[in-house]
Amino acid sequence: MLSPIPASGSIEGRMTDFTSSTQVAGSTEPTLGKNRARDRFMRHRLAVLGAGMIIALVLLSFAGPYLLPFNDLYIDIRNRFAPPFASIHILGTDPLGRDHLARLMTAGRISMSIGFSAMLIATCVGTTIGAVAGYYGGYLGAALMRLVDAMLCFPSIFLLLAIAAFINPGVASITLIIALTSWMEVARVVEGQMKSLRERDFAVAAELMGGSDRYIIFRELLPNAVGPIVVAATLNVANAILAESYISFLGYGIQPPTPSWGNMLNNAQQYLSSAPWLAIFPGVAITLAVTSFNFIGDGLRDALDPRLDH
Amino acid sequence: MKAIPAAAPTLVVDGVSVSFRRSGTLIHAVHDVSFFVRPGETLALVGESGSGKSVTNLAIMQLTPPAPRTLVKGRALLTCKDGVTRDLIAASGEQIRAIRGNEIAMIFQEPMTSLNPVLTIGDQIAEAIVLHRRVSKRQALRDAAELVSLVGIPDAAKRLSNYPHHLSGGMRQRVVIAMAISCQPRVVVADEPTTALDVTVQAQILELLKNLQRQTGMAIIFITHNLGVVAEVADRVMVMYGGRLVEEGDALPLFEKPLMPYTAALLNSVPRMDMAGRRDVVLDAIRGSVPDPSHLPPGCAFHPRCNFFVAGRCDATQPPLEEAREGRRVRCLRWREI
Numbered sequence: 001m002l003s004p005i006p007a008s009g010s011i012e013g014r015m016t017d018f019t020s021s022t023q024v025a026g027s028t029e030p031t032l033g034k035n036r037a038r039d040r041f042m043r044h045r046l047a048v049l050g051a052g053m054i055i056a057l058v059l060l061s062f063a064g065p066y067l068l069p070f071n072d073l074y075i076d077i078r079n080r081f082a083p084p085f086a087s088i089h090i091l092g093t094d095p096l097g098r099d100h101l102a103r104l105m106t107a108g109r110i111s112m113s114i115g116f117s118a119m120l121i122a123t124c125v126g127t128t129i130g131a132v133a134g135y136y137g138g139y140l141g142a143a144l145m146r147l148v149d150a151m152l153c154f155p156s157i158f159l160l161l162a163i164a165a166f167i168n169p170g171v172a173s174i175t176l177i178i179a180l181t182s183w184m185e186v187a188r189v190v191e192g193q194m195k196s197l198r199e200r201d202f203a204v205a206a207e208l209m210g211g212s213d214r215y216i217i218f219r220e221l222l223p224n225a226v227g228p229i230v231v232a233a234t235l236n237v238a239n240a241i242l243a244e245s246y247i248s249f250l251g252y253g254i255q256p257p258t259p260s261w262g263n264m265l266n267n268a269q270q271y272l273s274s275a276p277w278l279a280i281f282p283g284v285a286i287t288l289a290v291t292s293f294n295f296i297g298d299g300l301r302d303a304l305d306p307r308l309d310h
Numbered sequence: 311m312k313a314i315p316a317a318a319p320t321l322v323v324d325g326v327s328v329s330f331r332r333s334g335t336l337i338h339a340v341h342d343v344s345f346f347v348r349p350g351e352t353l354a355l356v357g358e359s360g361s362g363k364s365v366t367n368l369a370i371m372q373l374t375p376p377a378p379r380t381l382v383k384g385r386a387l388l389t390c391k392d393g394v395t396r397d398l399i400a401a402s403g404e405q406i407r408a409i410r411g412n413e414i415a416m417i418f419q420e421p422m423t424s425l426n427p428v429l430t431i432g433d434q435i436a437e438a439i440v441l442h443r444r445v446s447k448r449q450a451l452r453d454a455a456e457l458v459s460l461v462g463i464p465d466a467a468k469r470l471s472n473y474p475h476h477l478s479g480g481m482r483q484r485v486v487i488a489m490a491i492s493c494q495p496r497v498v499v500a501d502e503p504t505t506a507l508d509v510t511v512q513a514q515i516l517e518l519l520k521n522l523q524r525q526t527g528m529a530i531i532f533i534t535h536n537l538g539v540v541a542e543v544a545d546r547v548m549v550m551y552g553g554r555l556v557e558e559g560d561a562l563p564l565f566e567k568p569l570m571p572y573t574a575a576l577l578n579s580v581p582r583m584d585m586a587g588r589r590d591v592v593l594d595a596i597r598g599s600v601p602d603p604s605h606l607p608p609g610c611a612f613h614p615r616c617n618f619f620v621a622g623r624c625d626a627t628q629p630p631l632e633e634a635r636e637g638r639r640v641r642c643l644r645w646r647e648i
Contacts, residue, residue, distance in 0.1 A: 201423040208371065209411035209438045209489065219437065223428045306473045307427055 040303040047299020050292035057289055061108030070099040072106040072259055084277050092277050094267065104281055107259035112289060114175045114260075115241035121179035122240075123233045126186025131217050133187070134194025145191060148184045156181040160243065164252035174253055178243045186232045193225035227301040234297025238290040245286055261286050318389070319346035320496045320529045321370075321414070326384035326399070328362070328369045336381070337604045339365045340553045343384075347497065347529040347546075352520075354532045354544035354561070356576070360600045362553035363533050367499050370398055371414060372406050388413055391496065412442040415490040419502040421482035425474040431458070431485045432470025438492045457488040462518055480511035487518065494526055501533045516543055537580050541565060546637075549573050552601050552611030555631060559638040569640040571648065572596075572612045610643065618648055 041047060065071060069088075076089070076097040084092040084100070091100040133144035159181050167173050197203060198221060206220040222229075241261070247253035248262030256263055261282040268278035328340040340362040347353045355363045368374050370386040386398040390413050398409060418424035426434055435454035436447060445453070451470065459466040461484040474482055483503060490498055500519065504512040520543060523530055532543055540547055540561070547564050549557040549572065557570040568574040578594040585591045598615040601607055607614050613624040620643075629643045642648075 201418055201420060202426040204373065205416070205418060205424045205486075205489075206426070207373065207410070208416045210407045210409070210441050211411075211437075212407060215441070220426055220429075224426070226428070305428070307475055 036306065037303045040305075041299045044295075044299035044302055046295040047302075050295030050299070053288055053292040054296065057108060057285070057292070058112065061105050061112060064105040065102055068099065068102050068105075070102045072098065072103040073257055074098060074102070081271075081275050083275075084281075091281055092275070094264075094278055095271065095275075100278065100281060103259040103264060104261075104285060107261045107264055107282065108285060108289075110171060110254060110258065111241055111244055111261045111286075114171060114178065114244045115237045115289070115293075117175045118178040118182065118240035118243075119233050119237040121176070122183040122236050123186050123229065125179070126183035126232075127190050127222070127229060129183070130187035130190025131194050131222060134191035135198055135213065135217050135221070137195070141191070144187075148187050148191075151181070152184045152188075156243075157246070160247055161250065161252055164247055169253055169255055171254065174244060174247065178240045178247075182236055182239060182243070186229065186236065189228045189232050190222075190225055193228060194221060197221045197224050226304045230300045230304060231297045234293045234300065237293045241286060241289055241293075317348050317350075319348050320389050321531075322346045322385075322387045323366075323370060324385045324387065326366060326369060326382065326386060328365050328374060328383075329381045330375075331379050331381070332604075335604070338553060338606075339603050340369065343550070343553075343555050345548055345555070345558065347531055349496070349529055350523060350527045351545045352523065352530040352532055352543050354534060354540040354547045355550065356534060356537065356540055356547060357550035358535060358600045360603065361550040362603070363550050364501055366550075367416075367501065367531065367533060371410060371416070371499075372398065372401070388496065391494075408442070411438060411495070412493045413495050414497045414499065415493070415495040417483075417486055417490050417498060417500040417503045420506050421479055421486050422506065424486055425482055427474055430471050430473055431477070435470075435485070435489050435492055438489045442493045453492070454488075457492055458485070460522075461485070461488045461491075462514075463488075479507055480514065483507060483511075483515055484518065487515070487522070491522055491526065491528070495528060497529045497531065499531045499533065502535070503532075504539060505534070505536065512539070513542075519543065537577065549576070552606055553603055554611065554641060555639070556612070556641045557639065559634075563638065569634055569638070569645045569648075570642045571616050571618050575615075575617070610641075618644055620644065 070076070076093060076099070078097070079087055079089060079093050080095060080097040082089050082093040082097075084090065086092070089099045089101070091104065093100055094103065129144055129148070133141040133148075160177055163177050164174070167177075194217070198216075203216060203221060206216045211220065244253055244260060245262030245265065248260045249266040251263075251266060254260040254263055256267070264282040265279055265286075268275070268282070271278055323343065323345050326340060326343050327338065329336045329338045331337075343362070343366050345353065355366070357363045365374065369380075369382045372382075374380040374382060382399055384399060387395050388398055388409065389395045390409070396405065396409065398406065398414070401409065425431065429437075432451055432454050435457055436450035439445060439450040439453055440447060443450075455466045455470055458469055463469050463481060463484050469477075474485070477485065483506075487503075503519070504515050507515060516539065519530065522528070530543075532540070534540060544561040547557075547559065547561050548555060549570065551572050557564065557568065557573045564573065565577065568577060575594065575596045579596060581593055585593070596615055601611055601614075607625065609623075609625040609627055610616070610629050613619045616624065619625075623643055627643065629641050631639050631641045632645070634640050634645065
């Protein structure tokens with residue numbers, strides 16, 4: 001989004017200029033926006049921690065299984081219920097003798113992919129509907145927002161379960177179901193933002209410069225709402241991971257033997273007292289992923305608001 | 311006074327009326343306003359808040375709320391760069407978008423809020439260029455840098471990557487001006503462009519506008535209630551009251567000998583240097599306040615506040631807009647006597 005500046009050398013050249021001048025002169029020197037966004041994110045310690053955690057979880061989930069001698073379906077019948085750190089199975093085994101770590105990592109792929117894709121779909125749908133409703137208002141806006149209200153009123157867990165009972169559960173269908181029951185918050189947030197932003201002087205100024213509605217909505221107004229949208233989106237990732245977990249926990253989601261963090265918890269519940277690690281590790285994984293995404297959301301909100309510069 | 315070449319007007323506003331519909335009743339905010347502005351000329355539009363000066367210009371650019379809530383009548387004929395004359399009020403959505411920013415641009419009062427806070431100023435100026443000209447983003451940024459130095463911002467290339475909050479009010483207003491002139495519009499509407507700035511910066515901005523006008527030959531419609539500013543910049547002056555044009559003329563004669571009592575009263579309520587330090591001189595104020603457009607007084611809208619009010623005449627008939635002499639129009643029943 002930024003900005004080849006005429007007659008002043010390459011981007012790298014200017015970036016080094018900037019870093020050297022801040023070191024020398026404090027920081028009154030104007031800089032490129034991107035750089036600053038990264039700085040603002042890096043200032044947010046918890047967000048950096050969260051980002052690190054998510055990177056670690058993603059790496060483990062996607063690369064980890066190749067490093068283990070077992071895959072998630074390999075049954076080691078002599079080592080059923082092996083406790084963690086006691087055998088070659090680092091995190092122990094489940095009732096069928098499958099390696100718990102291998103399953104946890106494969107499950108992470110599925111749970112996090114579902115969380116992320118569901119968030120993307122929900123955010124796109126929610127942002128578009130909210131932006132149109134907020135910008136145009138009137139009957140169209142009212143109709144769209146009543147639809148949002150209706151969807152919100154409906155307890156989404158029942159909707160999820162009802163739909164899940166009718167369709168063939170799979171990663172794609174579960175993702176879609178979750179996305180279609182979680183776009184309403186984003187729509188609400190965006191609608192409110194658009195309503196107030198479109199009355200601002202710079203929106204009128206953009207109209208006066210001859211901008212079309214689409215230009216004004218997407219180029220002028222939405223960038224001002226990025227903070228709330230990103231926060232809602234990261235919360236959505238967290239919620240989608242949770243939603244996948246409880247659908248799977250209730251048995252309607254990802255079907256065994258394919259593991260997901262939710263159905264691993266489901267399988268673990270009858271062994272809670274005898275083999276607690278079966279529940280603890282997926283639980284910890286869900287908690288880590290969800291809180292990390294929330295922290296990242298906080299950090300991104302700060303990073304994406306250039307007004308927070310001092 | 312600078313000599314105005316009697317060129318053909320760029321913009322002719324012909325009988326524009328604006329009414330707002332509020333809970334069933336129509337409120338007439340602007341009545342039958344006509345004026346014109348020639349290339350290279352500055353027309354000042356003067357009046358108190360609520361006199362309809364801003365609404366008139368918003369209506370010309372189709373920026374009043376859409377049709378069922380607002381009724382706009384009349385014509386606003388703009389001679390565009392391609393030589394074709396178009397009626398702005400009758401233009402379709404697509405036509406008016408092609409005209410706004412390209413043929414007619416606006417400078418807002420409040421530079422703090424009229425720039426988008428999350429886009430760099432380079433982006434904002436470049437976008438304004440890309441909207442109307444077929445150029446690459448890269449070329450647009452190069453032009454933006456040129457515009458930024460043209461409006462007197464030093465170190466232009468670096469400033470392009472600044473956000474509005476990095477700049478002072480005066481600098482922001484310069485950026486707004488750069489955006490307004492980016493496509494070399496025929497007409498620039500400046501809606502109190504200096505009101506939010508402190509006095510020294512005001513003078514700089516006015517100077518800048520005059521310079522740009524000399525270079526580009528654009529017409530400026532200058533909306534203000536600051537008569538000092540009017541004296542500084544205007545070639546011609548139009549005074550509005552209660553949604554009507556009440557006096558119009560070349561700036562100097564109008565200031566020297568106002569014909570309409572309202573103009574005279576406005577001029578008298580401005581402090582002058584020869585009053586400085588004199589406690590015995592009381593500054594004139596106009597009694598009462600601006601009438602509510604939904605309850606305009608009968609007859610001449612100014613009669614309740616006028617020193618020359620004659621019962622039975624001024625409150626009975628709406629005075630017509632008369633041509634006092636060439637280029638001088640006045641709306642008052644008694645202008646010959648006063």
